[in-house]
Amino acid sequence: MSNMMKVDLVIVGGGPAGMSAAVAAYDAGLRNILILERDRSLGGILRQCIHNGFGLHRFKEELTGPEYAYRYEVQVREKNIPFKLNTMVLDITPEKVITAMNSEDGLFQIEAGAIILAMGCRERPKGALNICGTRPAGVFTAGTAQKFVNMDGYMPGKKVVILGSGDIGLIMARRMTLEGAEVKAVCELMPYSGGLARNIEQCLNDFGIPLMLSHTVVEIHGKDRVTGVTIAKVDERRKPIAETRQYIECDTLLLSVGLLPENELTKSAKIPLSPITGGATVDQNRQTETEGVFACGNVLHVHDLVDYVSEEAEIAGKAAVAYLEGKALSGRNIKLATDGKVRYTVPQRITAEENVTVYFRVADVYRDVRIVVRDGENVLVNKKKQKVAPGEMESLTLTAEMIAGVTGDTLSFSIEQ
Amino acid sequence: MIRNLTCIVCPKGCQLKVELDDANAKNVLAVEGHTCKRGEKYAHDECTAPMRTLTTTAAVEGGGVVPVKTDRVIPKEMMFECMKAVNTIRVPADAKLGDVVLENVLGTGANIVTTRNVQL
Amino acid sequence: MKYDITIIGAGVVGGMIARELAKYDLRLCLLEKENDVAMGATKANSAIVHAGFDAKEGSLKAKLNVRGSRMMPKVTEELGVKYQRNESLVVAFAHERAEVEAIYERGIRNGVEGLRIVEHDELLALEPNVNPELDCALLAPTGAIVCPYELCIAAVGNAMDNGAELKLNFKVESIEQKNGGYVITAENGEAVETAIVINCAGVYSEEIAKMTGDADFTVHPRRGEYMVLDKECGNFTKRTIFHTPTKMGKGILVSPTVDGNLLLGPTATDIEDKTDVSTTPEGFATIFEKSSDNVAKIPFNKVITSFTGLRAVGSTGDFIIKHREGVVTLAGIESPGLSSAPAIAEYVEQMLRDEMGMNAPVKASYNPVRKAGHYFHDLSMEEKNEIIKKDPRYGRIVCRCEGITEGEIVEAVHRNPGASDVDGVKRRTRSGMGRCQGGFCSPIVVDIIAREKQMAFCDVTKFGGASVINYQKTKGEN
Numbered sequence A: 001m002s003n004m005m006k007v008d009l010v011i012v013g014g015g016p017a018g019m020s021a022a023v024a025a026y027d028a029g030l031r032n033i034l035i036l037e038r039d040r041s042l043g044g045i046l047r048q049c050i051h052n053g054f055g056l057h058r059f060k061e062e063l064t065g066p067e068y069a070y071r072y073e074v075q076v077r078e079k080n081i082p083f084k085l086n087t088m089v090l091d092i093t094p095e096k097v098i099t100a101m102n103s104e105d106g107l108f109q110i111e112a113g114a115i116i117l118a119m120g121c122r123e124r125p126k127g128a129l130n131i132c133g134t135r136p137a138g139v140f141t142a143g144t145a146q147k148f149v150n151m152d153g154y155m156p157g158k159k160v161v162i163l164g165s166g167d168i169g170l171i172m173a174r175r176m177t178l179e180g181a182e183v184k185a186v187c188e189l190m191p192y193s194g195g196l197a198r199n200i201e202q203c204l205n206d207f208g209i210p211l212m213l214s215h216t217v218v219e220i221h222g223k224d225r226v227t228g229v230t231i232a233k234v235d236e237r238r239k240p241i242a243e244t245r246q247y248i249e250c251d252t253l254l255l256s257v258g259l260l261p262e263n264e265l266t267k268s269a270k271i272p273l274s275p276i277t278g279g280a281t282v283d284q285n286r287q288t289e290t291e292g293v294f295a296c297g298n299v300l301h302v303h304d305l306v307d308y309v310s311e312e313a314e315i316a317g318k319a320a321v322a323y324l325e326g327k328a329l330s331g332r333n334i335k336l337a338t339d340g341k342v343r344y345t346v347p348q349r350i351t352a353e354e355n356v357t358v359y360f361r362v363a364d365v366y367r368d369v370r371i372v373v374r375d376g377e378n379v380l381v382n383k384k385k386q387k388v389a390p391g392e393m394e395s396l397t398l399t400a401e402m403i404a405g406v407t408g409d410t411l412s413f414s415i416e417q
Numbered sequence B: 001m002i003r004n005l006t007c008i009v010c011p012k013g014c015q016l017k018v019e020l021d022d023a024n025a026k027n028v029l030a031v032e033g034h035t036c037k038r039g040e041k042y043a044h045d046e047c048t049a050p051m052r053t054l055t056t057t058a059a060v061e062g063g064g065v066v067p068v069k070t071d072r073v074i075p076k077e078m079m080f081e082c083m084k085a086v087n088t089i090r091v092p093a094d095a096k097l098g099d100v101v102l103e104n105v106l107g108t109g110a111n112i113v114t115t116r117n118v119q120l
Numbered sequence C: 001m002k003y004d005i006t007i008i009g010a011g012v013v014g015g016m017i018a019r020e021l022a023k024y025d026l027r028l029c030l031l032e033k034e035n036d037v038a039m040g041a042t043k044a045n046s047a048i049v050h051a052g053f054d055a056k057e058g059s060l061k062a063k064l065n066v067r068g069s070r071m072m073p074k075v076t077e078e079l080g081v082k083y084q085r086n087e088s089l090v091v092a093f094a095h096e097r098a099e100v101e102a103i104y105e106r107g108i109r110n111g112v113e114g115l116r117i118v119e120h121d122e123l124l125a126l127e128p129n130v131n132p133e134l135d136c137a138l139l140a141p142t143g144a145i146v147c148p149y150e151l152c153i154a155a156v157g158n159a160m161d162n163g164a165e166l167k168l169n170f171k172v173e174s175i176e177q178k179n180g181g182y183v184i185t186a187e188n189g190e191a192v193e194t195a196i197v198i199n200c201a202g203v204y205s206e207e208i209a210k211m212t213g214d215a216d217f218t219v220h221p222r223r224g225e226y227m228v229l230d231k232e233c234g235n236f237t238k239r240t241i242f243h244t245p246t247k248m249g250k251g252i253l254v255s256p257t258v259d260g261n262l263l264l265g266p267t268a269t270d271i272e273d274k275t276d277v278s279t280t281p282e283g284f285a286t287i288f289e290k291s292s293d294n295v296a297k298i299p300f301n302k303v304i305t306s307f308t309g310l311r312a313v314g315s316t317g318d319f320i321i322k323h324r325e326g327v328v329t330l331a332g333i334e335s336p337g338l339s340s341a342p343a344i345a346e347y348v349e350q351m352l353r354d355e356m357g358m359n360a361p362v363k364a365s366y367n368p369v370r371k372a373g374h375y376f377h378d379l380s381m382e383e384k385n386e387i388i389k390k391d392p393r394y395g396r397i398v399c400r401c402e403g404i405t406e407g408e409i410v411e412a413v414h415r416n417p418g419a420s421d422v423d424g425v426k427r428r429t430r431s432g433m434g435r436c437q438g439g440f441c442s443p444i445v446v447d448i449i450a451r452e453k454q455m456a457f458c459d460v461t462k463f464g465g466a467s468v469i470n471y472q473k474t475k476g477e478n
Helices: A016-027 A043-048 A065-078 A144-150 A167-178 A197-207 A264-268 A305-325 A400-404 B039-050 B076-086 C010-023 C060-079 C094-110 C120-126 C148-161 C203-213 C281-294 C336-355 C381-390 C405-415 C422-429 C442-451
Strands: A004-013 A031-034 A053-054 A086-090 A097-102 A106-117 A121-123 A138-142 A157-162 A184-186 A211-213 A213-219 A230-232 A245-248 A252-255 A260-261 A294-295 A336-337 A344-348 A356-362 A366-375 A378-387 A394-398 A410-416 B004-005 B015-020 B028-032 B055-062 B066-070 B100-102 B111-114 C002-010 C027-032 C090-091 C115-117 C136-142 C144-145 C165-167 C171-177 C181-186 C191-199 C218-227 C240-243 C253-256 C262-265 C302-316 C320-324 C327-332 C397-399
Touching: A004 A016, A004 A305, A016 A031, A016 A043, A016 A065, A016 A106, A016 A260, A016 A305, A043 A065, A043 A086, A043 A144, A053 A065, A065 A305, A086 A167, A086 A264, A106 A211, A106 A305, A106 C381, A121 A144, A144 A167, A144 A252, A144 B066, A144 C442, A157 A167, A157 A213, A167 A197, A167 A252, A167 B076, A184 C010, A197 B004, A294 A305, A336 A344, A344 A410, A356 A410, A366 A394, A366 B066, A378 A394, B004 B039, B015 B039, B055 B076, B066 C397, C002 C010, C010 C027, C010 C148, C010 C253, C027 C148, C027 C191, C060 C094, C060 C144, C060 C181, C060 C336, C094 C115, C094 C136, C115 C120, C120 C136, C136 C327, C144 C148, C148 C336, C171 C203, C171 C397, C191 C203, C203 C302, C203 C327, C218 C281, C240 C281, C253 C281, C262 C281, C320 C336, C327 C336, C397 C405, C397 C442, C405 C422, C405 C442, C422 C442
Parallel strands: A004 A031, A004 A106, A106 A294, A138 A252, A157 A184, A157 A252, A184 A211, A336 A410, C002 C027, C002 C191, C027 C165, C090 C240, C191 C327
Antiparallel strands: A086 A097, A097 A106, A121 A260, A184 A213, A213 A230, A230 A245, A344 A356, A356 A394, A366 A378, A366 A410, B004 B015, B015 B028, B055 B066, B066 B111, B100 B111, C090 C136, C115 C136, C171 C181, C181 C191, C218 C262, C218 C302, C240 C253, C253 C262, C320 C327
16 A cells, blocks of 8 residues: 555544553653544543543542543643544554544555554444334434534523433433423433432432433334423333333433444454453453454443543553563463353453452442452452442452462452342 | 432442431531541532532634533532523633633632633 | 426436436426435335336236336446345245245246246255245345435436436425416425426325326325344345235345345335324334244344335325326336336336327437446545545545545535435435444534535524424524
8 A cells, every 4th residue: 555654553542541541651651652533633522521520530630521631632742642633543454554544644554563442432322222203303312412512502402301311311411401401301221320320419300300210212203303202111121011101292302321332443453342341352451352452441341430441541551562562461361250240341351460450340230249259269359349330330459469379260250149 | 307418529429318407407417428528528518508510611702612610619509590691701712721711600709711722 | 388397206206207308308397395305205115126026917017117127237327326136035934835936927927037946955055044944935136226215316316417407395285287288386385387297296196196187096105114234234134035925015024235234124004194104113023023034033133223114005006107188197106116216217208208299309418327426435545545635525534434524425415416404415425324323423414514505503404394403502692
């Protein structure tokens, strides 16, 4: 190909994960870095998350999304880490050749020494839900509505029903209300919310917006624009109960029904994905099963807090530099297994005897349980928890000594009474 | 009287149990369930004078919007009034992150500040 | 007299007729009640070019289907429309064998080429994902797939490039005889004078026929619900898989689409309301059940969208194509209407020439070729870079899932027939049709339409009319 560049470390995505990874790689001594960002500025989805609540762990203060992003953007700019905006990566090969496109360079290719995948996630669309009825204007994902309101400055609805109690849905319930819309209800299919407790409090309860657990939208009405939705209670198998059908007049249905890591490029590079997280399977360095390709942030697994995204990205950034310097990243190969109650762990395997913080999510709400990590019969961790819930990511740290003492090839994570 | 609250200070979302004086509901007798000092303060404030940070957008001169916030918490019941005040602002097109675009909004002591540079 | 010929209805039939007639030196007008072309049955059907074995021998359906199927490769090539001869299979359980043999015989009598019956083992070898309990199938090598709205948009665009006029948002309210011709008046008062009227109004062809005093038939809508699966399932079957047909239609099919998705459907429910394109729980259940009869283990969790189309079912059971006093009426153009469309256009052209005295000469400037709507996508890296150098908008990706650039969207807005709503851009470019279903790109598409059409942001709709996307500015005046 004509314009093939060579770059030591290419970072795909200039959101919080990509920027943190770049800064960490720079701080580890690497200079030949390139961030490729598809949008017109750095910051990723944080640019439209104008609410506060970011950065308490990282910066010990409460920042809005754009402020959090700017802290990293300033570092990227001050360190002169190269980045290309409005640049879409179209393909990554298993040999780490990246094809990208923008208006200035056209289509171009880069041979990368190492790659950090930091593409983030996208929202689950309506089609996947099989809601019956018509297909009028006025059905948006919460994130699309957020872009219209916060970035473009337009109101996409006046009377709103929200399906799904993910954090973006809760945040948008408050945002639409503040801008003068009437949010009639938030329906959640599950018997518990997928969002943070604080957001139910400050986004719904503050404004008297009802959260209807075990409810779903079964039908959309309206030919041109939404005129209403029919909702219903669901049974234990999450099937709508016909007698509980209820019509709500509204002009807008917002969907906040889950986030999906955006791994089309990971697939194009033939990197194996976990069917549970939807992201690559990684070791404690966030290295995927392809050597020299790392992943971090929401492209790896969906996080609740950006603070943990930054933390994870730093791990990937440092490890990528170590890889480029030819340092051995592995020695052990310990698989982390789960019992189903623990849905997944990240990382999914451990390859070195060092302190490793393992992040995980559970499948349901469990109270007064113990989180147990076993090496065969040998219990390494036995941690009491009052409550664990799918909406809240958990973590625990395995020390270097614990890992050094592992005799088997698997550590099993379980939730026990 | 017992009041149950969800703490909103951090993402942990601690469930707080606040014991209030039966004669005076604004008199907090005891707080349980918090895991930090800020949680305890939140419980007191929430039962006496609930406060919130307002985040929204303001119009930029010449078109478009820019995100803004109150630089400290304001009384919860003033959120909508504050929105009205913010909606009258025209932010200069060269405003930078942190610029005060409205001082002491409605006498709350909080300034409205931008949360990003208008120009990217 | 302003127009020589006015066609009512810019679906695939009206569009193909317009294209056929645009080669003549005629003043030609195409009226459409919606904000875009291809908005009725054309945008929501099985997207199949049938081989032609279904219809009763001697019927117009049989004749025009077989002819249309033969014409389709050339027509789609000229119009730059995706067409794939992917073959079709009519599968049967053991007890349905006699029926399949009967269809085979009928296909032979209709003149369909290459038909043969394949037995169980060969069937499984051809399509490993079909239900292993099936006994045999009829294989039709001329079965093909096409994108129906792409075909319609291209046909209308080609007609316009050759001088035809398109009037959108023209909802016909009355048709009056005047000076040996007709005056067609729209709901908004706009009027068009024409010598000849061609009624291609789909489910509304009966209403239009009543206005011209020629309704000796009825048309009712038959609802067909569909589901579309993600592109990762596009290879689940290579061929279009039908089940042995029933009185209500060809049953639920499983078929890849030319864009690489997998399509399931349609159901068949006769309804009254000609605007009812809602989907139903019963419809979903029927699709799940019946498609599983044909193809085992369909990944239903990969559904990305569902939709409903209305077939215009005529009271005679056959296509109705006739003329009287300068009015050509086309009604009951249900399946295989799409497959027949090029042949219907040819048939109407002959009717005009042989029976209605049309004798306009062919224009020297006539060009049957239209550049493909998706041409940019298919270019090499070097060719794309040439274009990006001239117009940087082709270097900016707007739709991430389908890789559609700003340049392509701008082109869709300006090129005949130009899109002026979000769904129109989507049908022309596939922007918003991917996995995220427009979550990321729709606000940008709204912005581009507003800019290019010099409309207010809030005036950009999803599909015209009252399909408002944004109501007002959050701050300040609109």
